[in-house]
Amino acid sequence: MNKSIVCIGCPLGCRLTAEIETGSVQRVSGQSCLRGEAYARQEAVRPMRVLTGNMKAAGCQRPFSVTTSKPIPKDMLLACAAELKRHHPQPPIFAGDRVIENILNTGCDVLATQDCPPLFTVGSENILNTGCDVLATQDCPPPFIVERVER
Numbered sequence: 001m002n003k004s005i006v007c008i009g010c011p012l013g014c015r016l017t018a019e020i021e022t023g024s025v026q027r028v029s030g031q032s033c034l035r036g037e038a039y040a041r042q043e044a045v046r047p048m049r050v051l052t053g054n055m056k057a058a059g060c061q062r063p064f065s066v067t068t069s070k071p072i073p074k075d076m077l078l079a080c081a082a083e084l085k086r087h088h089p090q091p092p093i094f095a096g097d098r099v100i101e102n103i104l105n106t107g108c109d110v111l112a113t114q115d116c117p118p119l120f121t122v123g124s125e126n127i128l129n130t131g132c133d134v135l136a137t138q139d140c141p142p143p144f145i146v147e148r149v150e151r
């Protein structure tokens with residue numbers, strides 16, 4: 001069986017053909033370099049992709065971006081993306097921090113690619129030793145309870 005693959009190794013986009021027999025690649029043709037051959041051998045039997053996405057830190061509404069440390073099997077992308085939604089690491093988080101270790105036993109870690117600052121609450125004194133306090137700039141009224149009265 002032949003499988004046609006477009007190499008994504010560089011902008012040339014060589015059209016490769018992988019000849020597959022009994023589940024393994026016997027021959028690759030169409031490549032202009034060794035990188036293309038290695039790509040076709042992997043892509044034909046078990047495609048791999050880097051997963052990028054967003055996560056939310058505990059207590060934060062604004063998401064921060066993440067990526068896997070290396071490509072993971074393509075058929076695990078959806079399961080790993082769901083895993084990103086389940087985890088809520090503690091801020092502060094800095095770009096490059098590992099936020100999930102060995103996601104779904106793929107051997108890959110999930111790394112932050114964006115900072116997620118520490119949580120500030122109104123009333124925090126001397127925030128991060130800046131000598132500044134955090135002050136409210138807007139009213140936040142207490143909640144009120146509504147009760148139905150029978151007439």
Ligand code: SF4
Binds near residue numbers: 011032033034035037
């Ligand atoms: S085979 Fe080599 S030259 Fe061709 S697209 Fe892939 S990386 Fe580029």
